Amino acid sequence: MPTLLALLHLVGCMLFAAVFFAPTGAPTLVHLLKGILREYSLVMLLPALLTALVSVWSAHTDAWRWLRWGTAASALLVGFLAVWPAASAWRMARAADIPLDLREYLRPLVGARPLPSQTVRFAVVAGHELHADVFLPGAPASKARPAVLYLHGGGWSGGGRAYGRAWADFFSSRGYVFIALDYRLFPPATGLKAPGDVKCGIRWVKDHAATYGIDPDRLVLFGESAGGHLATLAGYSEGDSRLPSSCASGDSSVAAIISFYAPGDLVAHAVGDQVALEGFTGVPLEGHRALYELLSPVNHIGPRSPPTLLVHGEADSVVPLDASRAMAARLAQVGVPHVLFTLPYAEHGFDIWDGGFGRQLARGRVGLFLQAHVPVGE
Numbered sequence: 001m002p003t004l005l006a007l008l009h010l011v012g013c014m015l016f017a018a019v020f021f022a023p024t025g026a027p028t029l030v031h032l033l034k035g036i037l038r039e040y041s042l043v044m045l046l047p048a049l050l051t052a053l054v055s056v057w058s059a060h061t062d063a064w065r066w067l068r069w070g071t072a073a074s075a076l077l078v079g080f081l082a083v084w085p086a087a088s089a090w091r092m093a094r095a096a097d098i099p100l101d102l103r104e105y106l107r108p109l110v111g112a113r114p115l116p117s118q119t120v121r122f123a124v125v126a127g128h129e130l131h132a133d134v135f136l137p138g139a140p141a142s143k144a145r146p147a148v149l150y151l152h153g154g155g156w157s158g159g160g161r162a163y164g165r166a167w168a169d170f171f172s173s174r175g176y177v178f179i180a181l182d183y184r185l186f187p188p189a190t191g192l193k194a195p196g197d198v199k200c201g202i203r204w205v206k207d208h209a210a211t212y213g214i215d216p217d218r219l220v221l222f223g224e225s226a227g228g229h230l231a232t233l234a235g236y237s238e239g240d241s242r243l244p245s246s247c248a249s250g251d252s253s254v255a256a257i258i259s260f261y262a263p264g265d266l267v268a269h270a271v272g273d274q275v276a277l278e279g280f281t282g283v284p285l286e287g288h289r290a291l292y293e294l295l296s297p298v299n300h301i302g303p304r305s306p307p308t309l310l311v312h313g314e315a316d317s318v319v320p321l322d323a324s325r326a327m328a329a330r331l332a333q334v335g336v337p338h339v340l341f342t343l344p345y346a347e348h349g350f351d352i353w354d355g356g357f358g359r360q361l362a363r364g365r366v367g368l369f370l371q372a373h374v375p376v377g378e
Contacts, residue, residue, distance in 0.1 A: 013051055013074035016044060020081050024272070024317040031317055035347035037081075038315065039356035040105075044082035051075040085345035089357035092343065098364030100357055107355035113165035114172075116180075122204040123197075125246045128184055130197055132204070133161050134212060135168040135178040146218035146255070146374045147177040147205060151198060153225030153260075153349070155273075156280040157186050163224070166352060170363055175376035177214050179205060183230060189282025191295050196246035198234040203248050218374050219254045221306075222366075225319065225348070228262025232297035232327070236305050242294060256373045257308045258366060261319050261348055264298040264327040269319070301330045307337040309369040311362055313346025337373070341365045 022034045037044065051074050093100045116133035123130045137145065148171045150164040164180030171178040183197035184190045202219060209216040223231030235257045237243045245252055263269035270277045270285045270292065277292070278284050285292055293299050308331055312324040321342060328340040343350065343358050350358035 010051075010071050010074050012047060013071075013078045016047065016078055017081065022317070026317070031347060034315075034317075035350055036353065038085050038345050038347055039350055039353050039358050041082050041085040041345075042105075044078050048075050048079035048082055051078060086357060088344050089361060092361055093357075093364070096341075096361070096365065096368075098361055098368075100360050101355075104355040104360060105357060110352075111354045113162075114168050115165075116168075122181070123200050123247045125184070125193075125197065125200065130182040130184075130200065131161065132182065132201060133164060133180040135164075135172045135180075136212065137172045137175050137177065139175065141175065141213055144209065144213055144215035144218075145175055145177055145376060146220065146370075147179060147209075147212070147214045148220045148222050148258075148370075149201060149205060149254075150178065150180040151183065151221070151223035151227030151231050152180070153223070153227045154185070155276045156190065156194065156226045156229075157276065159185075159226070166354075167222075170366075174367070174370075176220075176370075177212050186279045186282075189280060191281040191291065192243070193246065194230055194280075195233050195237065195243050195295070198230050199238070199243075199245035199252040200247040202234070202252040202254065203245055203250055206251065207248070217255065220256045220258060220370065220374050221254045222258040223262060224260040224351075225262055228259035229264070229297060231257055232259050232262065232264060232308070233295065233300065235308075236297050236300035236302070240300065254306055256306050256369070258311070258369065259308065259324075259327075260311045260351065260362070261313060261316055261324070263319050263323045264296065265323065266292040266296045268326070269323065272320070273318075298327055298330050301327070301334060301336065303334045303336065305331070305334070305336045307369075307373045308339075309366065310338065310340045311351075311365065312340070312342050313348065313350050313358070314342050314344045315346055316348045318348035339365070339369060 019033050020037050022030045051071055117136040118134050120132055121129050122132045152159040152163040161180035161182050168178050181201040183194045206216040221231040221235050235254050238253045281291055310324040310328055312321050314321050331338040346358045351362045
């Protein structure tokens, strides 16, 4: 019995380690579990402790020597995997002066989400209705407020504006109007349509700013993954006639951009995500490089680009960290104020889990960025 128990614990520890270090190309479910394990790594202290107890127990029984040593080594490995992300997060929090809350960490993976104050149709484009969820701050304001316009992820083919509900309380509690926007998804191909939908949404917010008490000159585009790509593309290409608004023309400029784990160079990203990009653009990279370059935000960065916050997990297996590093390098080259904030242990989509240290760190960094570039009350 002790030998069987030790074997089971050894196999369990190896499974934990395999998921924790899952490489690019593993099934989506594995990456989802990998992200949870890394965000809530302290949970693994329990199996590490149990395996250590089994190791001590088996050391005093008639078990194979290699099994006794194997369970001990497994306990140490899982214990290290449990501590490393949490210790890394606390170290980053201290360096960035961002508080972490252990009580928040112990909340459910996904908690209650607020409902929008109202949902409005902001455009009808080619027979497709585009809607916006508007979240208004509870406290009244004596003057116009800044607004954060959110663009969801989903590989340009999935997801929805409801993803923004995970961030609504964070922004509205700080006095920002928060608006989650639709954009068209593929199929059919939307590479030349989705950026225009974003500009259409910006234009609509500016036109209706007085209705919601918004300062039209202090808008922030915030996108995650594919939404981050569209946020940077729309924000950097303002005024580019090759990427016009889907509806009313006019000023679609923004005051700042926040982009989470997003591709910035579609030519480079096509190497690892060819299927998604062919669906988005409608054509393969070969023979259509100019289109991929046009739809790459990094190629639209100039000295007048808005201040930008880039947030990325260094363990991202969907969009490599090099994507944000290349964007940061280009922003630095032309002198645009920017911040690249990376989390050494974090997977793609690390911020979707309520309370996780990665989410707390990301929120803290977003708050500091907004306070520096688009503060409330100014």
